[in-house]
Amino acid sequence: xxxxxxxxxxxxxxxxxxxTVLGCDGISGDRGLSGPPGSxxxxxxxxxxxxxxxxxxxxxxxxxxxxxxPKLYLAFDGKHQAAGDTIYCVQLxxxxxxxxxxxxxxxxxxxxxxxxxxxxxxxxxxxxxxxxRVRSAFDNNYIxxxxxxxxxxNAEFGVEVAQNLDPDxxxxxxxxxxxxxxxxxxxxxxxxxxxxxxxxxxxxxxxxGCYVTCHTxxxxxxxxxxxxxxxRERMDIWHWTSATTNFTGYAMDxxxxxxxxGGVRNDVGMPVFRTNREFTVLAAxxxxxxxxxxxxxxxxxxxxxxxxxxxxxxxTSGWVAGDKVAxxxxxxxxxxxxDIQAIGTYDDGTWTVxxxxxxxxxxxxxxxx
Amino acid sequence: MHRGIMFxxxxxxxxxxxxxxxxxxxxxxxGRVGGPGDRGIPGTDPDLDRPQDRYFGxxxxxxxxxxxxxxxxxxxxxxxxxxxxxxxVVAARVQIPPLINGIDGEEIEWGEQKSRVRTSLLNTTxxxxxxxxxxxVCRAAWDEYYIYTYFQWKERKVSVRTETGDSTxxxxxxxxxxxxxxxxxxxxxxxxxxSSLTPxxxxxxxxxxxxxxxxxxxxCFYDPIEQETVCVIDTTFGDTTLIWFDSKKGEDKFAVFWxxxxxxxxxDLAFREFFNMPGAGGALPAELFVDAWVWGAGTSNPVSTxxxxxxxxxxxxxxxxxxxxxxxxxxxxxxxxxxxxxDPNYKSQLTLQREIYPLWYFDAVGFxxxxxxxxxxxxxxxxxxxxxxxxRADIYARATFDDSGGGIWTLEIRRARKTNSGDDVVF
Numbered sequence: 001x002x003x004x005x006x007x008x009x010x011x012x013x014x015x016x017x018x019x020t021v022l023g024c025d026g027i028s029g030d031r032g033l034s035g036p037p038g039s040x041x042x043x044x045x046x047x048x049x050x051x052x053x054x055x056x057x058x059x060x061x062x063x064x065x066x067x068x069x070p071k072l073y074l075a076f077d078g079k080h081q082a083a084g085d086t087i088y089c090v091q092l093x094x095x096x097x098x099x100x101x102x103x104x105x106x107x108x109x110x111x112x113x114x115x116x117x118x119x120x121x122x123x124x125x126x127x128x129x130x131x132x133r134v135r136s137a138f139d140n141n142y143i144x145x146x147x148x149x150x151x152x153x154n155a156e157f158g159v160e161v162a163q164n165l166d167p168d169x170x171x172x173x174x175x176x177x178x179x180x181x182x183x184x185x186x187x188x189x190x191x192x193x194x195x196x197x198x199x200x201x202x203x204x205x206x207x208x209g210c211y212v213t214c215h216t217x218x219x220x221x222x223x224x225x226x227x228x229x230x231x232r233e234r235m236d237i238w239h240w241t242s243a244t245t246n247f248t249g250y251a252m253d254x255x256x257x258x259x260x261x262g263g264v265r266n267d268v269g270m271p272v273f274r275t276n277r278e279f280t281v282l283a284a285x286x287x288x289x290x291x292x293x294x295x296x297x298x299x300x301x302x303x304x305x306x307x308x309x310x311x312x313x314x315x316t317s318g319w320v321a322g323d324k325v326a327x328x329x330x331x332x333x334x335x336x337x338x339d340i341q342a343i344g345t346y347d348d349g350t351w352t353v354x355x356x357x358x359x360x361x362x363x364x365x366x367x368x369x
Numbered sequence: 370m371h372r373g374i375m376f377x378x379x380x381x382x383x384x385x386x387x388x389x390x391x392x393x394x395x396x397x398x399x400g401r402v403g404g405p406g407d408r409g410i411p412g413t414d415p416d417l418d419r420p421q422d423r424y425f426g427x428x429x430x431x432x433x434x435x436x437x438x439x440x441x442x443x444x445x446x447x448x449x450x451x452x453x454x455x456x457x458v459v460a461a462r463v464q465i466p467p468l469i470n471g472i473d474g475e476e477i478e479w480g481e482q483k484s485r486v487r488t489s490l491l492n493t494t495x496x497x498x499x500x501x502x503x504x505x506v507c508r509a510a511w512d513e514y515y516i517y518t519y520f521q522w523k524e525r526k527v528s529v530r531t532e533t534g535d536s537t538x539x540x541x542x543x544x545x546x547x548x549x550x551x552x553x554x555x556x557x558x559x560x561x562x563x564s565s566l567t568p569x570x571x572x573x574x575x576x577x578x579x580x581x582x583x584x585x586x587x588x589c590f591y592d593p594i595e596q597e598t599v600c601v602i603d604t605t606f607g608d609t610t611l612i613w614f615d616s617k618k619g620e621d622k623f624a625v626f627w628x629x630x631x632x633x634x635x636x637d638l639a640f641r642e643f644f645n646m647p648g649a650g651g652a653l654p655a656e657l658f659v660d661a662w663v664w665g666a667g668t669s670n671p672v673s674t675x676x677x678x679x680x681x682x683x684x685x686x687x688x689x690x691x692x693x694x695x696x697x698x699x700x701x702x703x704x705x706x707x708x709x710x711x712d713p714n715y716k717s718q719l720t721l722q723r724e725i726y727p728l729w730y731f732d733a734v735g736f737x738x739x740x741x742x743x744x745x746x747x748x749x750x751x752x753x754x755x756x757x758x759x760x761r762a763d764i765y766a767r768a769t770f771d772d773s774g775g776g777i778w779t780l781e782i783r784r785a786r787k788t789n790s791g792d793d794v795v796f
Contacts, residue, residue, distance in 0.1 A: 008377050032400025041409025044417075200465060232477055234468075268470055268673045268767055270756060292731075308731035313710040331731070334756045335673050335765060336469070362515035362783060363765075364468030364478065 046140055048091070049076045049359065049369040055196035055210035057122055058129055060151050061164045061189045065124030068194075069117050071209030074136060076369075088113040089136040089143070098137060098144050100354045102345035110135040110146060119149075123214060127159055128152035138359065143369050145355045147193060161349040164190045165243045165304055168327035170276075170290045172319045180319070183289040185327065191242040193344075193353055197367035199234040199255065210235075213256060228258040236367040237264065240342045240353055244273040244328045247305035251342035251355060253333075255365040267365045269335015273328045276306065278314070290314055290325040299323050305330045336363040416787055417513040420460075420796040422446040426626040426636040427507070428644060429488065431500040431524050434622065437644040438488045438502035441636040445509055453482040460509035460516070467510055467517050469673075469781045471769035479508040479519055488522075492646050501525045516796045517783050520623060524776040621666040623768075623780055626680075627794040630658045635680075642685045643678075653682045660794035661685070664766050664780060668694040671727035671754045675766035675782060679792045688792045690759020694752040695730070705749050707733035712749075713740045727754035760790040 057068035073086045082088035090111035092098075098109030107114065114135045121127075132149040151161040167190040170183045196210045204212045213226050213235060228235060237254040239245070245252050253267040278291040292311035294302040298318035306326035332338075339361050344353035359369040428439035444457045453459045461480025468474055476483075484507045490499045508519035624643055628635035632654045639659045641649050657680060664675040672693040678685055697705045710732055728750045736749075756762075768780035786796040 005373075008374070012377060012380070027396045029397030030399040033402045035403030036405050038406030039408050042411045044412040044414040268765065270672070311731060313734065329731070332756070334762075360514060362466050362512070362785070364466040364474075365470075368465070 046359070049089075049138065049143075051075045051077055051080075052198065052369075053206055053209065054198075055194075056117065056119075056132065056134070056147070057192075057194040057196075057210070058119065058127075058132060058147075058149055059189075059192040060127045060129060060159055061162065061191060062124065062127065063189055063192065065127050066122050066192070066194075067119040067127050067129045068122040068210075069119055069132075070122060070211050071206075072117060072134075076138065082113040082115045084115070085117065087115050087117075087134050087136050089138050092137050092139040094139070097139065097142070098146070098354070100144070100341050100343060100356045102343040102352050102354050104146070104148060104352045107135060107146075110137055110144070122211075125157055128154050128157070138369065141359060142356055143359050145195070147353045148350060150350045151191070163242060163346045164188065166324075167241070167243050167304075169303070170325040170327055172321055172323040172325075180316070181285075181287045181289055183325075186324075190244065191351060193240045193351075195238040195355075196256075197236040197238075199236050199365070199367050200232055202228050202233045202235060203230055205235075226256055227263045228256060231258055233258060234365070236365070238340050238342070238355060238357075240344065240355070242344065242346070242351070243304050244330070245342065246344050248272050248330050248332070249341060249343050250333050250338055251340040253337045253339045253366070265365075267336035267339070267363065269337040270331055270333050271337050272333040273330050276325070276327055276329045290327075292329055293325050297323075297325065302326075304328070307331070336361065336365055339363065339366060419447045419462075420511060420516065420786060422448065423796075424628060424636070426628075426639060427486065427488070427505055427520065428491065428622075428624040428626070428640060429500075429502050429505060429520075429522055430622045430644075431502060432621060433498065433500065434620075435492055435494065435645055436497040436500050437491050437624075437640065438500050439491050439624075439640065440486050440488050440505070441491070441640060443484075443486055443507065447511060453484040455485060455487055458482075458484045458486070458507045458509050460511050463510045463512055463517070466512065466515065466783070467519070467781060469517070469765050469767050469783045471767040471779050471781055473519075473521065473779050479510055479517075483508045483519075491640055492644055494647060511786070511796070514786060515783055516786050517781070518625065519782075520625075520778075520780045522623075522778055524621070524778065620668060621778065623664045623778070625662040625782070627660040627662075628658070629660065629794045630656050632657045635659050639680050642680055650684070653680070653684065655682045657682050658794075660792070662764050662766070662782065662784070664768065664782070665694075666768070666770075666778075667726055667750075668692075668752055669766065670768050671729075672757065673765060673767045674757055674762060675764040676757075677761045677763050677793070686792075688760035688763070688790065690761035691755065691757055692761060693757040694754055697728075697749065697751050697753055705736045707753055708736045708749055710734040726750055726752075729753070730755045760788065760792055763788045763790065763793060 052074050053071050054074050055068065055070050056072060057066040059066040069085060071085065073080070074089055075086055076089045076091070078088075078091065080086050080088060090113050092111070096109065099105075114133050116131050116133050118131055119129055129149050129152060132147050135146040137144045151159075153159055153161045166186065166188050168188060169186045171186060172183055173180060196213070198205055202212060213228055235256045237256055239252040239254055241252070250272045252272055254264055255267060256264045276290050276292055278287060278289055280287045291314060292306070293314050294300055294306055295310055295312060296302060297312075298315045299320050301324045303324065304326050306329050308329050308331045311329060340355055340357045342353065342355040344351050357366075361368075422445060424442055424444055426439060426441045427443060428437045430437050440456075442456070445460060446457060447460045447462075449459065449462060451457065451459045459480075459482040461482065463478075463480065465478075467478035486505050486507050488502055488505050490497070502522055502524065504522065506519075506521040510517040510519075626636060626639040626643075628639070632638070635657060636659075638653060638657060639661060640646060641651075642653075643661060643663070659680040661678040661680060662675045663678055664670065669675050674693050676692060677688040679688060680686075695706075697707050707728070709728055730753055733753050763784055765783040766780065768778050771777040771779070784793075788795075
């Protein structure tokens with residue numbers, strides 16, 4: 001009996017101990033302080049442009065004879081190699097941009113990616129320029145291009161290595177024997193670089209490149225002009241020239257469609273150059289001569305550039321046979337035609353041309369990156 | 370025995386309750402500081418979001434700047450689920466901007482919705498001829514950075530000239546001010562010049578060279594046979610001068626007003642001030658702000674822009690910068706400042722008004738009174754086209770005029786949603 005009581009008492013004490021251990025947790029401490037805020041989110045950035053095709057054409061003292069790459073691939077996504085026909089468009093760090101000055105500077109500001117693109121005869125005669133080095137970069141607001149190529153002389157084809165700064169100028173009639181109202185034109189042209197981008201999808205462009213816009217037959221001009229084939233197809237054209245645009249720091253911004261009149265047009269606005277020509281036919285009398293001359297004309301032979309703030313009405317006397325007057329007048333462009341900054345330098349037969357444009361201009365005649 | 374066990378159980382429960390309720394123990398230590406939060410999500414630019422809906426007003430004139438037809442209150446919504454109606458324009462979200470070239474790109478460029486907004490003569494001043502512009506087709510589009518608008522209207526030929534017998538009388542202002550006798554005498558000259566008027570009006574005013582007529586050179590008498598006063602003109606005296614049509618003759622114009630104010634009648638005030646309606650020049654409320662886009666067939670269209678103005682309590686004023694045109698006169702009632710560099714009379718051989726416009730700044734030289742062939746009509750434009758700059762150059766605008774369709778203007782406009790200029794409304 002005593003044993004049972006002892007056993008019960010021991011059980012009670014054990015239970016009491018268990019209750020003490022299990023039941024007396026104490027009060028939890030205070031909640032710890034909140035941690036520091038996480039790092040800030042990233043600033044808004046426009047999405048990386050979609051990869052796209054584009055076309056390149058280069059001439060040497062010609063408007064028509066061009067070598068080119070009708071279909072190049074412009075890769076923004078960083079997943080492609082800069083090789084073959086692929087141009088690696090480098091994403092620039094914030095606050096970094098290449099200087100658009102036409103100077104290569106060993107690629108400073110452009111990143112380490114470039115592609116040596118093979119060029120082929122695209123239209124007209126072969127001009128022997130077989131490759132061009134292409135760099136490209138972009139940031140949140142702009143896209144940049146650099147092109148370098150070296151001209152090649154060929155006496156048989158009449159191709160020379162030259163800067164070509166006097167395109168299509170007027171010449172006062174030789175010997176004074178001609179009609180002083182009918183000037184002649186030089187046969188000189190200029191070096192040119194053209195880029196083509198799709199604004200709206202162009203049929204078969206992704207397979208044939210800019211060939212699909214060449215010599216489209218409109219049944220009027222024997223098929224010898226450029227246009228898209230579909231009524232809503234539109235292409236952007238960036239047109240740099242060694243004289244008529246290069247003096248201004250802009251490229252000529254154009255577009256091509258197949259609208260009611262078709263073909264290539266300047267973007268809306270004041271173009272960077274226009275033809276300096278007066279052409280009238282009155283009865284049997286034809287006038288074909290410069291519309292403007294330089295301030296110090298006649299007989300100054302001042303050449304290019306002839307800015308619109310430097311011109312004055314054409315004089316009818318005071319000229320000497322062989323006098324020259326510029327065939328184009330330059331203006332500071334305005335409007336959508338002034339979207340592209342472009343400048344080139346010429347060094348011992350090599351052109352370095354650099355371009356810059358807003359990724360999105362808000363103009364329907366411009367490609368959006 | 371059982372009683373003892375029950376007692377022990379009860380005692381245990383009692384002690385347990387004491388333990389449960391009494392053993393609070395010591396308070397624990399505060400917890401540790403939490404770890405850093407997750408990185409924030411990438412930001413968004415609220416400026417790129419859908420613009421806020423708003424009201425706007427449109428005004429259109431056909432040659433006569435005072436006779437404005439329009440609609441003072443049109444609703445522009447950027448909610449693509451809304452339906453376009455006569456007073457609601459639904460803006461389409463576009464990926465490829467419309468081509469601002471004045472050529473109707475239709476739904477391919479502008480989306481499916483368009484509004485046929487009713488317009489009516491708004492200036493009730495007596496003596497004005499209703500231009501009978503009853504409808505303007507409106508479209509709008511937007512993207513992250515720009516807003517695009519489209520307007521199309523059809524003109525009607527409205528004569529503002531008065532007929533007297535077989536003679537057409539024009540109001541003409543000479544350098545000495547209006548003179549009825551002179552006007553009557555000149556009517557034939559001007560009539561022959563003016564016969565080429567078309568609905569395509571690009572002129573603010575137009576210079577015409579005529580003989581100076583003074584008291585000595587006009588001899589008027591009453592002809593009893595004809596039973597009217599007859600004036601004989603003697604042009605052997607005097608020189609010639611340049612005159613221009615009176616100011617009621619102007620260009621085709623289109624204005625868009627955007628109110629950004631709590632002033633309820635901002636649209637009324639805008640029309641009043643910009644179209645010189647009764648009360649123009651009067652007091653304006655302090656909080657008033659109206660952004661005005663004023664397109665002119667002669668003043669802005671050749672340059673592919675619209676003139677950017679605003680209206681505040683201080684009155685209407687152009688935005689900062691240079692305009693797309695210069696008025697071609699030295700002083701009111703004076704002579705033109707410029708002429709085409711090949712005149713006289715190179716340009717005057719052209720007979721249509723549209724062929725003397727635009728006269729670009731680079732084609733203009735100082736006016737010289739000598740050398741004109743007065744046997745031919747002489748035209749000089751009233752404005753010189755230039756390149757605009759600054760905030761005044763914010764708007765791209767281009768229009769085309771379709772004669773074949775009976776005189777249809779198609780006007781397309783583009784402007785940045787945010788120009789960062791305080792004199793522009795933000796979309």
